[in-house]
Each structure stands twice: as C-alpha cells, then as structure tokens.
Amino acid sequence: MLRYLFRRFFLMIPTFFGVTLICFLVLKLTNADPVTASNAGAMSGHQISREAIEHLRHFYALDRPWPVQYLRLVRRLVTLDLGTRWQDGRPISEVIGEALPITLLLSSVSLVIAYVLAIPLGIFSAARRGSRRDTVTTLVLFMLYSLPSFWVGTMLIVYLSSGRFVTCPWLGRPGCFPLQGWHSFEGFDQRTILGKLGDVLWHITLPIVTLSYGALASLSRYMRMGMLENLRQDYIRTARAKGLSERRVYYHHALRNALIPIVTLLGLTLPTLIGGSVIVEQIFGIRGMGFVALEAIRLPDYPLVITIVAFTGLLTMIGVLLSDVLYAIVDPRIRLQGVSAK
Amino acid sequence: MRRLLVRDAVALMCTAGLAVDCRFVRGTEHKNHESISPVVAQHQTGDAWQVGELPPSVLEGTPRSGGEATVQIDADPPNLNINIDSDYWGAQIVSNHVSESLVTNDRYDDPQFRIRPALAERWNISLDKLTYTFYLRKDVRWHDGQPFSARDVIATFDKIQDPNSKAAAIRSYTQSIRNYRGLDDYTVEFHMKEPYFLVMDGVFASVLIHPAHVIGSMSAVAYSEAATNPLNRAPIGTGPFRFSAWKSGQAITFVRNDEYWGKKAYLDRLVFRIVPEAPIAIELAERGELDVVSRVRANQWIKLTHSPLRNGFNRSLLYEANYSWIGWNLQRPQFREARVRKALTMLIDRPGIINSLAFGLARPTTCPFYWASNACDKSLLPLPYDPVQALTLLDSAGWVDHDGDGVRDRDGQRFRFNFLVPSVSEEAARMGTKMKEDFARAGIELVLQRVEWSAFIRRVTTHDFDACTMLWSLNPRDDPTQIWASSSIDGGSNFISFRNAEADRLMRDARAELDDERRNAIYRAFDRILYDEQPYTWMYVRPQMALFSKRLHGVRNTLFGWVFEDWWVTEPRAGRSRSNDAKEGGPSDDAEQRSKDHHSSASSEGH
Numbered sequence: 048m049l050r051y052l053f054r055r056f057f058l059m060i061p062t063f064f065g066v067t068l069i070c071f072l073v074l075k076l077t078n079a080d081p082v083t084a085s086n087a088g089a090m091s092g093h094q095i096s097r098e099a100i101e102h103l104r105h106f107y108a109l110d111r112p113w114p115v116q117y118l119r120l121v122r123r124l125v126t127l128d129l130g131t132r133w134q135d136g137r138p139i140s141e142v143i144g145e146a147l148p149i150t151l152l153l154s155s156v157s158l159v160i161a162y163v164l165a166i167p168l169g170i171f172s173a174a175r176r177g178s179r180r181d182t183v184t185t186l187v188l189f190m191l192y193s194l195p196s197f198w199v200g201t202m203l204i205v206y207l208s209s210g211r212f213v214t215c216p217w218l219g220r221p222g223c224f225p226l227q228g229w230h231s232f233e234g235f236d237q238r239t240i241l242g243k244l245g246d247v248l249w250h251i252t253l254p255i256v257t258l259s260y261g262a263l264a265s266l267s268r269y270m271r272m273g274m275l276e277n278l279r280q281d282y283i284r285t286a287r288a289k290g291l292s293e294r295r296v297y298y299h300h301a302l303r304n305a306l307i308p309i310v311t312l313l314g315l316t317l318p319t320l321i322g323g324s325v326i327v328e329q330i331f332g333i334r335g336m337g338f339v340a341l342e343a344i345r346l347p348d349y350p351l352v353i354t355i356v357a358f359t360g361l362l363t364m365i366g367v368l369l370s371d372v373l374y375a376i377v378d379p380r381i382r383l384q385g386v387s388a389k
Numbered sequence: 390m391r392r393l394l395v396r397d398a399v400a401l402m403c404t405a406g407l408a409v410d411c412r413f414v415r416g417t418e419h420k421n422h423e424s425i426s427p428v429v430a431q432h433q434t435g436d437a438w439q440v441g442e443l444p445p446s447v448l449e450g451t452p453r454s455g456g457e458a459t460v461q462i463d464a465d466p467p468n469l470n471i472n473i474d475s476d477y478w479g480a481q482i483v484s485n486h487v488s489e490s491l492v493t494n495d496r497y498d499d500p501q502f503r504i505r506p507a508l509a510e511r512w513n514i515s516l517d518k519l520t521y522t523f524y525l526r527k528d529v530r531w532h533d534g535q536p537f538s539a540r541d542v543i544a545t546f547d548k549i550q551d552p553n554s555k556a557a558a559i560r561s562y563t564q565s566i567r568n569y570r571g572l573d574d575y576t577v578e579f580h581m582k583e584p585y586f587l588v589m590d591g592v593f594a595s596v597l598i599h600p601a602h603v604i605g606s607m608s609a610v611a612y613s614e615a616a617t618n619p620l621n622r623a624p625i626g627t628g629p630f631r632f633s634a635w636k637s638g639q640a641i642t643f644v645r646n647d648e649y650w651g652k653k654a655y656l657d658r659l660v661f662r663i664v665p666e667a668p669i670a671i672e673l674a675e676r677g678e679l680d681v682v683s684r685v686r687a688n689q690w691i692k693l694t695h696s697p698l699r700n701g702f703n704r705s706l707l708y709e710a711n712y713s714w715i716g717w718n719l720q721r722p723q724f725r726e727a728r729v730r731k732a733l734t735m736l737i738d739r740p741g742i743i744n745s746l747a748f749g750l751a752r753p754t755t756c757p758f759y760w761a762s763n764a765c766d767k768s769l770l771p772l773p774y775d776p777v778q779a780l781t782l783l784d785s786a787g788w789v790d791h792d793g794d795g796v797r798d799r800d801g802q803r804f805r806f807n808f809l810v811p812s813v814s815e816e817a818a819r820m821g822t823k824m825k826e827d828f829a830r831a832g833i834e835l836v837l838q839r840v841e842w843s844a845f846i847r848r849v850t851t852h853d854f855d856a857c858t859m860l861w862s863l864n865p866r867d868d869p870t871q872i873w874a875s876s877s878i879d880g881g882s883n884f885i886s887f888r889n890a891e892a893d894r895l896m897r898d899a900r901a902e903l904d905d906e907r908r909n910a911i912y913r914a915f916d917r918i919l920y921d922e923q924p925y926t927w928m929y930v931r932p933q934m935a936l937f938s939k940r941l942h943g944v945r946n947t948l949f950g951w952v953f954e955d956w957w958v959t960e961p962r963a964g965r966s967r968s969n970d971a972k973e974g975g976p977s978d979d980a981e982q983r984s985k986d987h988h989s990s991a992s993s994e995g996h
Contacts, residue, residue, distance in 0.1 A: 135622075136467070136468060208672075226669050232662065
C-alpha cells in the first residue's frame with residue numbers, strides 16, 4: 048500500500064507539468080495577452096505608444112520566448128511565490144484567500160446536502176423498484192438532472208428574490224431571498240456572530256439549491272444502481288435465505304456494498320469543491336473562485352489562471368488518489384499492489 | 390460597437406487609454422437649464438422620463454448637507470491610482486473628487502471645457518508655448534493632514550516619468566515634457582519639447598498629484614503595484630471626498646472632506662456599490678438600495694419606458710464623445726476612389742440601422758470629433774441613404790457587372806470584400822448581415838468575418854482587412870493625429886491607411902495652435918476633407934444611459950463624469966428602504982458605521 052502511494056505520488060509530478068503546460072499553451076493560442084488587451088485602448092482614439100506597449104510587455108515578461116515564460120510561471124508555482132494579480136496588482140495569495148473560503152462553504156454545504164438526500168432517495172427507489180413511486184422519482188430526478196443550472200438559478204432569483212411573484216412580508220423587503228452576494232451589503236460588520244451566520248445562510252440558500260440539485264440527481268441514480276446491482280447478488284439471496292429481515296438485508300448487507308461507487312465519487316468531487324461554479328457564482332454575484340478564475344481568463348492573467356488550474360489539477364490528482372484509497376478501504380476485495388486498482 | 394459588451398469594453402478601452410480619456414466620458418444635456426421657463430419646464434417634467442432628460446427640478450431647491458448616495462459601478466476598478474491604470478471607474482471615482490490635478494476642465498462648460506485652476510491657483514504659459522509655470526495654492530492639505538507643496542508635484546511627475554513605472558499610458562502625453570523643476574515651495578516650472586494644445590488637458594489636467602510623504606521614498610516599480618503602494622487601494626488625496634473603505638467586489642466608500650480647500654461637498658458619504666449585472670442593479674434600485682444605475686442597456690431602456698420605476702427615478706441619456714464607424718481599407722483597389730466610398734456610404738441604411746439595431750438610441754454624425762464641439766463643421770450633413778445614386782456612382786467609376794454573374798467587376802476584379810467585425814459585438818454582426826443583403830442587391834459581395842477581439846485588434850493594426858467597424862471614444866477636445874495622420878499608418882490608429890497631404894498639414898498646424906477658436910477653424914477645414922474623401926462611413930454616436938433616484942439633487946451629466954461634490958439629497962434614504970435598513974442593522978448602526986468610517990479614513994478594509 049505504501050509503495051503504491053509512493054509510486055502514485057511520483058506519477059503526479061509529470062501530470063502536474065502536463066496540466067500546467069497544456070493550460071499555458073491554450074492561453075497562448077488564444078493569442079491574447081494583457082498588453083494586446085490594453086492595445087484595445089486604441090479604441091479610445093489614443094493608442095498608447097509602441098514604446099509603452101513594449102515596456103509593458105517587458106514588465107510582464109511577455110517579450111521572452113514562451114518556454115521561458117512557462118518555466119518562470121512553474122518556478123513561481125513550485126516556490127509558492129505566486130506574485131500579484133495583473134488586473135489590480137494585489138497579491139494572488141490574498142485574492143485566493145478571499146475567494147476560497149466562500150467557494151468552500153458553498154460547495155461543501157451543497158455536497159453534504161446532495162449526499163444526505165441522495166443516499167436515502169436511492170435506497171428508497173431501489174427498494175420500490177418498478178413501482179409508481181420509483182417511476183415518478185426517476186422521472187423527477189432526470190428532469191432535475193437535465194435542467195441547466197444557469198436557468199434554474201435565474202428562475203429562482205426571478206421567482207423568489209425579485210419580489211414580483213413571492214414576497215415574505217416579515218422581511219420588510221420584496222422577495223424572500225437576497226438578489227446577490229453572500230452576505231448583506233449594509234450593516235453586516237455590526238452583527239453578532241449568530242446574526243452573521245444567519246445572514247450568510249439566508250444569502251447562500253438559493254446558490255446552494257442551484258449547486259446541489261444536479262449532484263443530488265446523479266448521486267441518487269448511482270445509489271439506486273448500486274443497490275439494485277447488489278440486491279441481485281448471491282450473498283443477498285443467502286442472507287434472505289438464512290431468514291434475515293428485509294431491513295437488515297438492505298441496510299447491513301446491500302447498502303455497504305452499494306456505497307462503494309458513491310464513496311469513490313467523493314474523491315472526484317474534491318476539485319469541483321475548490322474550483323467553484325463559475326456560472327452559479329456569476330448569477331448570484333458571489334465572488335468565489337469561479338468568479339476570480341473567470342476574471343483572470345478574460346484578461347488573461349497568465350499567472351493567476353495557471354495558479355488556479357494547477358491548484359485544481361493538483362486537487363484532481365489527489366482526489367483520484369483518494370478515491371482509489373477509499374475504494375480499497377471500503378471494499379476489502381481490492382488490494383493496492385503497485386498498480387492502479389481501477 | 391465594442392461598447393456593447395459593457396464591462397469588458399470599458400475595461401479594455403480604458404486600461405490603455407489615458408487618464409484623460411476615461412474622464413472624458415459623459416456629456417451634458419443641461420447646459421441651458423437656467424433659460425428654461427417654468428411653463429416649458431413643467432411640460433418637460435412631463436416627458437423628461439420619455440426623452441431621457443433630467444428634469445429641471447433636479448437642480449432646484451436649496452442644497453443641504455448630509456446623507457449619502459449609492460452609485461452602481463459594474464466592476465471593481467483595478468486600482469485607484471489612475472496615473473498607473475486609467476480604468477473607467479477608477480477615473481470616475483477618483484479624478485477631481487478624491488485626488489486632484491494642477492488644473493481641471495470646467496466640467497459644466499460644454500463643449501469648450503475650459504481649463505480652470507485646481508491645485509494651481511494660476512499659471513503662465515510662455516510666448517513660445519514651451520514653458521508652463523504653475524503657482525500652487527498654499528492652503529491645501531492632504532487628507533492625512535500634511536500640507537501640500539511643490540514637492541508633491543515633483544514627486545508625482547518623478548514617478549510617472551520613470552520608465553520603470555507602469556504609467557506607460559499617461560506617459561504617451563507626459564513624454565512631451567522635456568524637464569521640470571520646483572522654483573520654490575509653491576511654484577513649479579515645466580519645459581515642453583514642442584508647443585502642443587493638448588498639454589493642459591492631457592498632462593496638467595490629467596496627472597493626479599500624489600503625496601510626496603507617501604510615494605517619495607518608493608521605487609517606480611513599487612509605486613505601480615498595489616502590494617507596495619498603499620495609495621493604489623486607499624488613496625490619500627486633496628479632494629472634497631476622503632477615502633473610507635474598499636471591500637473588493639462589494640463597495641468603495643468615501644466620506645466628505647470637511648477640511649477641503651474649495652467648495653465643500655454636501656453628501657456625508659458616497660458609496661460606489663459593485664453590481665456587475667445590469668438587471669440586478671435595476672432590481673436593487675427598485676428596492677431603494679441604489680440611487681444611481683450607471684449603465685442601462687438600450688434594450689432595458691426601452692423596457693423601462695413604461696416601468697413604475699419612473700415614480701422614484703429620473704432617466705438620463707447622454708450622447709458622449711464617441712462615434713462608431715465603418716472603415717474602408719484604402720490600400721484595397723475597390724476602396725481607392727472617393728466616389729466609390731461615397732457610393733458605399735449611400736448604400737448603408739444608417740437611419741434604418743439606428744432605428745432597428747440601436748433602438749433609436751443613437752444620433753447620426755459625420756464628425757471625427759466630439760459631436761457638439763466647435764471642431765465639427767455642423768453644415769456637413771450625413772450623406773443620404775440613396776441606393777439609386779450609389780449605383781450611378783459605382784457605374785461611373787467603372788464598376789459594372791461585365792460578365793453577368795451578379796457581381797460588379799472592373800479590370801477583371803470582382804467587387805468583393807471581407808467585412809471584419811469583433812465577435813463580441815452582436816450589433817456589429819447584425820449590421821453586417823443587413824449590409825450584406827443591401828450590398829448584394831447592388832452587385833457587391835460582402836463577406837462577414839467575425840473574429841475574436843484580440844485577433845480583431847491584431848488584424849486592424851496590421852492593416853490585414855478590407856473593411857471593419859469599431860467605435861472611437863474621444864476626448865471633448867481632441868487631436869485627430871493618432872487616427873488620421875499618414876505618420877499614424879505605421880504604429881498609430883490609422884488602420885485604413887488614410888493619406889492626405891492637406892489633412893496632414895492641417896493637423897500639424899492645429900497641434901501648435903493653443904487658441905480653441907482658431908484651432909477649431911482649422912479642424913473644420915479638416916472635417917470637410919474627410920467628408921469629401923469618405924474614408925470612413927460615419928455611423929452614429931452612442932449614448933450613455935443611467936437612472937438617478939429622485940432624492941438626488943444637483944445631478945448633472947458631464948463628459949467628465951458626475952460632479953459628486955454638487956450632489957445633495959432631500960431625505961436621508963428613508964421611506965423606501967428604511968425598513969430594510971432597520972432589518973440590516975438599524976439606524977443607530979448606520980450612524981455608528983458612519984463615525985467608524987471617519988476614523989478609519991485612511992485604511993482599506995479590503996485588505
């Protein structure tokens with residue numbers, strides 16, 4: 048097991064280079080750089096002088112050959128000297144430090160909600176397989192799964208936040224939920240800890256609903272599949288034959304095995320946890336990682352984009368590793384011996 | 390065109406534009422408000438909402454001190470040191486209100502925008518127009534209490550002129566300075582390389598003076614970066630408003646500077662709230678959480694016409710200093726002749742495009758300058774939309790369909806061209822589609838090419854296009870050299886390779902002419918050359934549209950942005966949102982917040 052982990056760890060190094068290199072090259076291919084973007088200042092009828100452009104390119108080291116630029120970026124990543132954001136010159140660590148907690152909060156809460164609801168829903172569906180209730184649940188979940196989150200988010204805002212359709216009179220303002228942000232605009236700093244917590248929860252309710260329904264739909268399908276597959280197994284027949292109650296058959300025997308794919312998925316969701324949802328953050332005006340990433344790509348701010356991609360890439364790799372390890376832990380049949388179990 | 394993609398476009402246009410560009414963004418509709426009779430005024434109040442004018446009542450009444458105003462901005466400015474990064478909002482917020490320059494343009498003086506004293510109470514320009522001497526005010530204090538003197542001016546120019554600072558954009562103007570020195574504590578002298586009429590606007594009314602006691606010991610690189618220059622996120626200025634707090638992505642707050650040397654502001658507090666999505670901003674305005682919705686899009690404007698919002702808000706529409714154009718690459722054989730270009734202009738249904746694509750919210754123009762300025766020859770009317778005459782012109786130029794394939798040709802070359810539009814602009818693409826149909830009927834094949842913005846810029850700057858469309862945003866007083874001089878074909882913005890000896894001479898003469906009227910006469914002659922040559926097809930001027938709460942008074946639109954120090958409010962934002970405030974923390978909290986802001990005036994909470 049240790050040897051396996053060690054080996055996997057070293058495999059991550061070339062993968063890391065691959066990820067950052069591809070990201071860098073894709074950005075380069077778009078042929079946009081902050082100075083070209085600045086060159087759009089030509090639009091104002093006062094293009095900045097060629098000299099000034101060259102100067103800016105030098106300032107950002109864009110006048111160097113691309114491998115040099117790439118290696119400079121990697122060196123910064125490796126030494127954790129992230130530098131400053133081109134857009135406003137603020138330290139990248141500070142920018143990420145502001146955005147990361149918000150995204151973590153949003154995604155972890157929605158993930159927990161998705162899991163907590165998906166597992167019983169899946170069991171329920173599997174237990175009543177073929178019944179009308181199962182059909183309805185399946186249908187509803189498939190519908191949920193197919194609804195795009197930007198649409199759902201917008202509809203939630205229009206119906207619940209705008210105040211045109213639903214209003215909660217006790218709030219003293221139109222609508223039931225805030226229009227944007229993850230906390231109140233005014234007076235937030237003066238609140239007590241509890242007041243702040245309540246305010247934040249009130250603000251993130253709709254984003255969390257938007258973030259979690261899709262995951263809920265797919266996870267519960269996995270759960271249902273897992274249960275059904277296991278219920279067909281011989282050991283379940285054996286368990287039933289030896290006279291165990293249905294309850295015990297489901298929860299003690301089938302469930303444990305059916306959880307395996309779901310637990311594995313947990314590892315894979317780690318990167319999305321950090322990466323944030325660009326769309327949801329945009330709709331709800333929440334400045335999390337997705338928001339920051341989008342801003343960075345627009346410019347494009349190479350160091351910041353690469354930092355975020357490298358960070359997400361690293362987490363994906365850790366996530367995959369974690370899910371392999373989790374897989375081995377929850378499924379005693381699998382032993383990791385120097386080769387990937389999957 | 391680019392303007393459509395509001396956030397992006399503004400960021401792009403202004404990142405590299407000069408400080409001065411980005412301040413020159415609003416125009417005034419109300420220069421004649423005093424002369425309006427009460428009857429007319431009342432009539433106008435009736436339709437002010439319809440036509441998008443601020444009703445005269447906005448300027449009536451006795452101003453009172455106190456209260457606050459919340460203005461929507463659609464993105465965080467990169468920083469508040471606009472000498473380094475002249476972002477649109479950065480300039481709107483800081484210039485004249487927080488940090489000041491040696492002189493300033495009279496913002497209500499449209500279209501002349503004459504130069505007025507600011508930190509310099511008077512100045513002298515030598516007869517050879519090369520030496521500028523500024524006599525500084527002696528009663529000015531920085532927001533942190535330190536006295537202002539010539540040292541500050543010298544320190545600021547030292548940083549900007551240092552090639553290691555990121556102030557490249559503003560250096561395009563300040564490079565005209567040969568040298569400068571302080572004669573005494575309150576006198577500074579600048580020597581210029583050549584006489585140039587934009588020196589006052591571009592340098593002395595644009596460079597914001599920073600405190601020497603903060604920036605004096607910094608390197609030019611440190612001056613450029615927010616991480617090392619505290620002024621970039623928490624400016625210390627001399628203006629009527631003091632910086633209070635900047636919470637990234639949420640709000641930037643200012644409080645009144647009670648020690649201001651000039652006329653003090655009325656508002657206690659001025660909040661710029663960051664709301665990226667325009668529909669959300671309108672929702673927030675309805676709830677009374679915003680007093681100004683800064684950027685209303687044309688389609689929203691139309692929708693708002695019958696909105697109940699008109700009870701609480703005034704609507705204003707302002708034609709800024711800009712124009713959108715279609716440029717014909719004069720290196721292409723199809724476009725070499727003026728009569729062909731005239732024919733092309735007459736084939737483009739500009740009134741139709743204004744009515745359909747721009748929702749009627751655009752004004753026709755033919756002028757390469759700010760449309761209201763005296764540099765425009767107002768006798769030059771847009772060429773009519775006249776396909777019949779256009780066909781005659783094309784025939785006379787020898788562009789006839791010889792081979793009967795439906796496309797005109799001459800000397801074996803078909804009249805076919807690529808029309809390059811930036812893919813971000815939906816409007817440009819639709820305009821292109823409409824033109825394609827009209828041109829096809831006239832026997833001209835137009836191939837629409839939509840390309841990514843950076844590719845677009847690369848192709849127009851390398852002259853790799855047949856025809857293209859864009860929008861120039863201008864200064865109210867401007868130098869056309871960058872766009873029209875033959876020397877600007879390589880390295881400038883003369884993308885279409887316009888070359889005209891007479892025009893070059895006029896532009897050269899105008900540069901050294903400091904007298905506005907004499908220079909404008911030269912420019913009107915220049916306008917006539919462009920009109921006859923039609924190297925561009927002038928399309929229209931785009932407006933800036935905004936909503937202002939009726940509780941705001943003293944509001945006037947100017948090309949140099951809003952004059953926040955003249956704003957005052959009738960009621961402390963009660964009524965519509967007081968219940969909301971109570972919910973959010975109560976009036977006492979509000980007061981507490983205010984006093985807290987006073988204490989922490991120099992520190993940014995955004996950190």
